[in-house]
Amino acid sequence: MSPESARSLPVPSWAGQYLRDHALHALVVAFFILYPFAYDLFVGQFGLIAETVLLRPRTMLTVLWLGLFAMSFDFISGYTGYLSFGHATFFGIGAYFVVLGYNGQLPLLPGELPFMTLLVLGGVVAAVAAVLVGLIAFRLSGVYFAMITLGVSEILFVAAENFDFLTPGGSDPSDGVTPGTPSGIETFTPELGVPLVDALQVEIGAFGDTSLLGIDLGPIFNETSAAIVVSYFAIGAFVLVSYLAMQRIIHSPFGRVMIAISENEERAQAIGYNTFWYKMGAFAISAFFGAVAGGLLVGYQGFIDPQNSFFFLVTGFALVAAIIGGLKTLVGPLFGYFFLEWVEEFLAREGSGGGLQPFLEQNLPDSLLDATISGGLTVSKALDSFMTGHGEFYAGIIFVLFVLFVPVGLLGTLRLRFGTQSLSKHVSHRLGALGSETEADDQ
Amino acid sequence: MTALTTAALGSVEASLAAGVSGVPLAVGDISNLFTSPTELASVFIEGLAKASLYLMIASGLTLTFGLMDVINFAHGAFTMYGAYIAGTAVLTVGVGSMGAVSSVGVFVLLIIGVFVLLALLGVVFEVALIRRLYEYPPIYMILLTFGISITMEELMRIIVDYWNVNSGREAVGWSIPREETVPEVLQGTFDVAGISIGGLHPFQILLGVLTVAGIWYFLNETRYGLFVRAGVEDDEMARALGINIKRTFTVVFAIGSGLAGAAGVMLMWSPLWRVNVPLALGVLLPAFVIVIVGGLGSFKGTVVASVLVGMLDALATWAFQVKVVTFTDVDQLLIFAILVVMLILQPRGLFGVEGQGDHG
Amino acid sequence: MTLLELDGVHTYYGESHILQGVDLTVEKGEVVALLGRNGVGKTTTFRSILQLTPPQEGSIRFREEELTGKDTYEVADAGIGWIPEDRRMFSRLSVEENIRAAVPNNASMSDALELAYETFPVLAERADQRAGDLSGGQQQMLAIARGLVGGNDILLVDEPSEGLAPKIVTDVGEALLSAAESVPILLVEQKLGLALDLADRFYVMDHGTIVDSGETSEVGVDDERLRRYLSA
Secondary structure: OOHHHHHOOOOOOHHHHHHHHHHHHHHHHHHHHHHHHHHHHHHHHHOHHHHHHOOOHHHHHHHHHHHHHHHHHHHHHHHHOOOOOOOHHHHHHHHHHHHHHHOOOOOOOOOOOOHHHHHHHHHHHHHHHHHHHHHHHOOOOHHHHHHHHHHHHHHHHHHHHHOHHHOOOOOOHHHOEOOOOOOOOOOOOOEEEOOOOHHHEEEOOOOOOOEEOOEEOOOOOOOOOHHHHHHHHHHHHHHHHHHHHHHHHHOOHHHHHHHHHHHHHHHHHHHOOOHHHHHHHHHHHHHHHHHHHHHHHHHHHOOEOHHHOOOHHHHHHHHHHHHHHOOOOOOHHHHHHHHHHHHHHHHOEOOOOOOHHHHHHHHOOHHHHOOEEEOOEEHHHHHHHHHEOOHHHHHHHHHHHHHHHOOOHHHHHHHHHOOOOOHHHHOOHHHHOOEOOOOOOOO | OOOOOOOOHHHHHHHHHHHHOOOOOOHHHHHHHHHOHHHHHHHHHHHHHHHHHHHHHHHHHHHHHHHOOOOOOOHHHHHHHHHHHHHHHHHHHOHHHOOHHHHHHHHHHHHHHHHHHHHHHHHHHHHHOHHHHOOOOOHHHHHHHHHHHHHHHHHHHHHHHHHHHHHOOHHHOOOEOHHHOOOHHHOOEEEEOOEEEEOOHHHHHHHHHHHHHHHHHHHHHOHHHHHHHHHHHOHHHHHHOOOOHHHHHHHHHHHHHHHHHHHHHHHOOOOOOOEOOOHHHHHHHHHHHHHHHHOOOOHHHHHHHHHHHHHHHHHHHHHHHOOOOOOOOHHHHHHHHHHHHHHHHOOOOOOOOOOOEOOO | OOOEEEEEEEEEEOOEEEEEEEEEEEOOOOEEEEEOOOOOOHHHHHHHHOOOOOOOEEEEEEOOEEOOOOOHHHHHHOOEEEEOOOOOOOOOOEHHHHHHHHOOOOOOHHHHHHHHHHHOHHHHHOOOOEHHHOOHHHHHHHHHHHHHHOOOOEEEEEOOOOOOOHHHHHHHHHHHHHHHOOOOEEEEOOOHHHHHHHOOEEEEEEOOEEEEEEEHHHOOOOOHHHHHHHOO
């Protein structure tokens, strides 16, 4: 077979899909741009009921960076079929690189470098790390690949929880690290935007800039902190650019080889592609964006701990989001996170508002709320214990239902319905055969 | 440093801290281990005890993962439920104040009871959920059981929350304190011929040996064991010989779940694990490592890997206690380092079987 | 009463239509050969009967009981034994364990082992060896032994002589002949001479259907009637 015939294999009529994708892109981007305005409007108008059903803009921020992380996970796991089960490695590298780099704790790097420089350098470091891991891991496949990547992320997790080097101030490394802590290092003021153009850069963070493009957002937003909205737009733009870059790669000849690998690596090799280096390239790119996602989290939050970076469940929930949104759809995992966060916030208020529990608390009659179920337990307390902070319970149930009944995810289902993808192509051959022997059979 | 022959670890720590504090790795410390037979013996016994715990958490997984190719991410959650059920029962019965014999009796009953309960739960899961996905690509099994796992973990948090609120024990938090469940006789250490042995260690080793013997017997001497081994190799041929593979798998999954739960009962008393929700993940990952290091599809491999990891863990813990290394979680780091090194040197693990865990 | 009856069986592998309406019968006491080139659907016919690859259409009746829709182990329990191509040993199990696995739950294990070892004494000598370490001929004997101890009322035998030395082929042929005294056989065999020696009747398959059938006494090895469907 010639390379030409291989090119026509993986993505049928992708040009048509590309156009459709772009119309959709515009719609999706518009939705995300309008969201904070709509939130402010609805909450202003309808109060608690709008707060009950709408995701808070602060949570939307989380959706952005975790969504980017889940996209980078899909980039390698969905598109090449190699399950990167320790993908949190790269999220953590990106996050810790920003902190340690800023604090001047890394060799060869002066402290107080601009945030975006650290963000990109962290991505590069993660890409190099991916190549190092890949040199070993890509000699293996199936569940062994998954396990070796998991092993690496767990080693880094334990190291991040224990290495005193991370916290020269003497605090416990498992409590996390903060940029700007060493004496002599200035306060961390992460600026995000177009490099070299001051007017197009904003400081992100809960106490960052409140005006965007010269417009003061303070007076416009009554229900949300303007700093959150500014960070939301700046980070959103960065995530959009990252997404477009990844999407461009997927639709390039390189991306088509990735898909060919996921469908039948032996055939891709037989055609003459050196699949090893394609996989390495894909892994490095995926790691780069995974690290950028971690860096963005630090940019906004000004803090990172091992539990929220290198921890296994960080990968776990990216996987959950990728399945709910649809593996091998790239943007699907972002929607997956959106959906997941919505469910969690609606059914399990975390800390500061939103969700069903405050609504019930306010609207159910006191006589019912104070009624005793047993012992010292009232209805109110029961609601509180079931509907506060237990989002993973509901997320887990929904996830199980998805796996059983919507296995190709939200976006995957839509694409199947509109016929841009076939079911057999959807789940990578390689990912599909993970852990099992060859499925070839005699007649 | 000559008077170490009778030392329990505590006095070793004291004398060494005086001698070589601040040096991250001193040759003198390590050589002590080899010049003092009793010291070596207690590390060895601790290693065996740890190996037994690792074996118990990995044995259920090696049945479902290694044999059935079901990558059960809810395995750790089963262990955690086993620990909670046992912990609650022990608190209710009040084992802490019982004598040695009766408390061990309660413990044996608990192991059996929890095994049965979780085996039944395993049957329910297998028939209602897992079975639907045998025809699917195996990744869906990971996803399904991962979903089950996070649901089970959070459900336990809700239950504990509810229970705490209901009984006015709000301050207790998620975990059941170990002190309330371990009978006094097993809490300390005792000396045999100068060898310091933790009270729980002989107990754990005994259970580990029983687990190995039980599983070996099941696989090699029972009809279901034969079916399992036949079905693992060629399930079509097994079915064509009249073997009901579905039911066989249900039995295997039930046994795997029961073992996971029984391990939880044991871990309830272990100072490192105890009864708490994070136990689920804390158990799951090492269990996976052991199954992979031993080699998928090989029970012998799991046993050997458990002993290997247990011994190295005991050595590392000893090294930490005498301050050769200053790294709290050195045991965890070690486990994953073993995994990575093993996959580099021998991708199929110690006794891995061709074709298992691969894509083909 | 017809023992085994296939009626208009259509079977697919994914999207390829392999069996396109197969009709055949096997009566009690018969050995029936199923002839045809590679890839015409002989093995698929066996897999359809066993419900390993369930047919989409048509009916398969065994002693007038419908098999389609049953699980494979139920088909086996009903009395259909399979001696597959490539033998398909449980290679990590011992010879004896291979035999044990084939014995029905309610049958006597000692009787079964005695039957197997009497028929193939070489298996008794190697009872504790891994089946994977046996020679090709011994593996074929073990495969036949598994079929014999299964308490079967029919054996589906697929390419028993494949890959065996001529001397061994004779042994295997004799073993099948003696098996045929007690149990009917549906046989797929490339060596036409052997097939015609063993069988009472034959069917010829081509492109997923039965194109010819008759008594083996009517035809010879060089008969044009068979040659046109069998030569490559």
